[in-house]
Amino acid sequence: MILEILAAVLIGLGLICCCIAMFGVYRMDYVLTRIHAAAIIDTLGTLLIFAGMILLRGLGWASAKILLILAFQWLTSPVSTHRISKVEILSNPDYDKHCEVE
Amino acid sequence: MKKPLWYEKLERWVEGDSPALPExxxxxxxxxxxxxxxxxxxxxxxxxxxxxxxxxxxxxxxxxxxxxxxxxxxxxxxxxxLPRFGDADNAPENETSRRYIEQGLEEVGATNLVTNIILVYRGFDTYGESCVLFLGATAVIMLLEADRKNTSQKDRLALRRSDALDEEERNQILGHITTVLMPVIFLYGLYILCNGHLSPGGGFAGGSILGGALILCENAFGARRVQSFFNHKVYHIIKVGALILYAVLICYTIYVGANGLPNLIPLGTPGSILSAGIILPINVAVGLEVACTMYAFYTYFGRGDL
Structure with a gap:
């Protein structure tokens, strides 16, 4: 019972993260700021939702597979985000007009 | 009907902070x-x-x-x-589908009934699809291959410069991650390819994963590294060989089935990986075909060469 409530809270938080990211993608108006918002889904959103699912399932093969998916997501999606921003910076000479870039 | 203030605020926030709405x-x-x-x-x-x-x-x-x-x-x-909609003797009601479900396992031997249908019962159809892939890739090569007639010295110089820039900008992060992930992705593609007769998957799905892995490899390590193991010669051998293998197998099956001869290819026990007769080699052939086509499309549209 407690586990299920905890899992529900985690999945709910994950969904809130996804909603925030989605709002961010629509609200921001430039690539670099947009991918910054969208990356929330791939990292925090998936982490919270998968943690909730693992709590619901208990330890076992299913949760091991979920962990594998999480590892794959965490390896790949930051890299793709990084590549998109790199391409934008390489191809757009006045990228720093739209937002501050350090 | 006036919108409440909070809704207007939210709307403005979603559309960007600019107070001037007409923009x-x-x-x-x-x-x-x-x-x-x-x-x-x-x-x-x-x-x-x-x-x-x-x-x-x-x-x-x-x-x-x-x-x-x-x-x-x-x-x-x-x-x-075409038969009228809702007729009693339409496809879902006739005996073919019942036979697929009831006798597919013992006749063809794959536990995945969909694979039974698309690769053996309707294998001729799927052979046509493979030919479409082959012809599509051939047409793309004919149209987009960069040779002396359609590329000037300038184009070649530009390509070389962009290659050099890529080499300079060769991304450490992408390279490391790809080194870690590449074997896993290839393995997963091969798994789907070789398990097409046991579980969902098969040639088309596994082949596209393999093709995606090749594209990732090209992005991470550069075209030259991929060319070292996947050049024109390998490409043509795989592509033509896979299609010929498929053609021979499907011709044999159709000939044997149509003349009521005993099928010499053993069916094996259903459920084990070496079973279902011709399905496993056909899946591998289709998968290689799809992988080659995807990678060829990618490189020919980008560089005009493999």
Whole structure:
């Protein structure tokens, strides 16, 4: 019972993260700021939702597979985000007009 | 009906913080008229120009239009012969589907009934699909291959410069991650390829994963590294070999089945990986075909070469 409530809270938080990211993608108006918002889904959103699912399932093969998916997501999606921003910076000479870039 | 204040605020926040609301509207309005003005100016004359020109050009255009019309007519007549909707002897009710479900396992031997249908019962169909892939890749190569006639010295220099820039910018992060992930992705693609007769998957799905892995490899390590193991020779051997293997297997099966001869390819025990007769080699052949086609499309559209 407690586990299920905890899992529900985690999945709910994950969904809130996804909603925030989605709002961010629509609200921001430039690539670099947009991918910054969208990356929330791939990292925090998936982490919270998968943690909730693992709590619901208990330890076992299913949760091991979920962990594998999480590892794959965490390896790949930051890299793709990084590549998109790199391409934008390489191809757009006045990228720093739209937002501050350090 | 007035919107509540919080809703307006939220709306403004979603659309960006700019207090002046008409700005996004003007931004949306602008492209429309431009598109309307540009479209006829761009498309009309260019079509006419290709239709005009020499008599040979006009003949080619007329022939193309004739071919299209004939094919459209054929398709429409076929539609007229389709069974009526909801008829009692339509496909879902007739004996073919029942036979697929009841005897597919013992006749063909794959536990995945969908694979039974698409690769053996309807194998000729799927062979046509593989031929379409083959012809598509061939057409892309014919059109986009960069040779002496369609590339100038300038194009080649530009390509070399961009390659050099890529080499300079060769990304450490992507390279490391790809080194870690590449074996896993290849393994997963092979797993799907070789388990097509046991679980969902098969040649098309596994082949596209393999093709995606090759594209990732090209992005991370550069085209030269991929060329070292996947050059023109390997590409042609795999592509033609896979298609010929498929053709031979499907011809053999059709010949044996049509003449009631005993099938010499053992079916094996259903559920083990070496079972289901011709399905496993066909899946591998289709997968290699799909992987080659995907990678060839990617590189020919990008560089005009493998």
């Amino acid at each position: 996004p509207l003007a931004h949306v309005e602008n492209p429309e008229p431009v598109k309307e003005e540009e479209a006829p100016v761009q498309h009309g004359p260019s079509l006419l120009r290709s239709a005009g020109g020499t008599a040979m050009n006009r003949l080619t255009t007329a022939f193309g239009i004739l071919c299209c019309a004939i094919f459209a007519l054929l398709m429409l007549t076929t539609v007229a012969y």
